[in-house]
Amino acid sequence: MNPNKLKELLKLYFIMGSNNCFENPAHVLTEAIRGGISLFQFREKGEGCLLDGNKYALAKELQRICREHDIPFIVNDDIDLALAIDADGVHIGQEDEHVLSVRKRIGDKILGVSVHTWAEAMAAKAAGADYFGLGPIFPTSTKKDAKPVQGLSFIRELRNKGIQTPIVGIGGINQENASMVMEAGADGVSVITAISHAESAFKAAAELSKQTQDHDR
Numbered sequence: 365m366n367p368n369k370l371k372e373l374l375k376l377y378f379i380m381g382s383n384n385c386f387e388n389p390a391h392v393l394t395e396a397i398r399g400g401i402s403l404f405q406f407r408e409k410g411e412g413c414l415l416d417g418n419k420y421a422l423a424k425e426l427q428r429i430c431r432e433h434d435i436p437f438i439v440n441d442d443i444d445l446a447l448a449i450d451a452d453g454v455h456i457g458q459e460d461e462h463v464l465s466v467r468k469r470i471g472d473k474i475l476g477v478s479v480h481t482w483a484e485a486m487a488a489k490a491a492g493a494d495y496f497g498l499g500p501i502f503p504t505s506t507k508k509d510a511k512p513v514q515g516l517s518f519i520r521e522l523r524n525k526g527i528q529t530p531i532v533g534i535g536g537i538n539q540e541n542a543s544m545v546m547e548a549g550a551d552g553v554s555v556i557t558a559i560s561h562a563e564s565a566f567k568a569a570a571e572l573s574k575q576t577q578d579h580d581r
Contacts, residue, residue: 367494370494371530374402374403374532374551377402377532377554378556380404381408382422384407384556391565392560395565398566399567399568399569399570400569402435404436405439423449423451424449438454439455440456441460453494455477458478458480463491463493474495476497478499479498480518494529497532497533498518498532498533499533500534500535501515502515513535522549523548539575
């Protein structure tokens with residue numbers, strides 16, 4: 365995908381699974397889209413997550429909502445599911461299938477990779493990653509096996525070294541600190557509970573969207 369187009373899509377990247385929601389996931393996603401999210405990732409992982417047929421059914425329901433609103437639908441880690449439903453892309457971590465292997469399997473779909481070091485970033489870039497997920501930027505309780513908090517330094521390091529690959533920050537990002545992530549050089553922010561646990565997913569997304577739009581690079 366064109367990097368400039370992808371940078372626009374990464375501005376407000378909402379990640380969610382059924383176990384991240386207090387309300388019906390379809391409702392939460394619909395309200396988040398109404399509030400201004402630009403990209404969605406289906407991440408059905410962790411305690412209480414759906415499995416097999418139930419996971420597939422929810423993925424299809426949420427994908428339908430995204431397609432109705434022209435929001436790209438990304439699948440976390442599960443390459444088989446992404447291919448089965450013809451998702452727009454996948455996001456993988458360092459412990460998942462190798463980047464090069466995933467790129468071969470998904471063709472020209474969007475491929476995001478979580479990176480934590482310069483070496484990981486360069487390897488992912490060489491293997492065909494379209495964007496980097498950097499974090500956790502701030503402390504987070506959503507991912508139980510999260511890496512140590514990085515702060516904003518790695519975003520700045522990549523930008524200072526001239527890396528133009530689209531970057532999205534993740535981990536503990538909310539309405540209070542999203543602008544800091546953008547100012548550090550990220551193209552966007554990705555959030556889970558800042559929207560999925562909000563009293564109003566619409567209002568939370570709208571406020572986050574304003575934060576990212578105010579810092580166009």
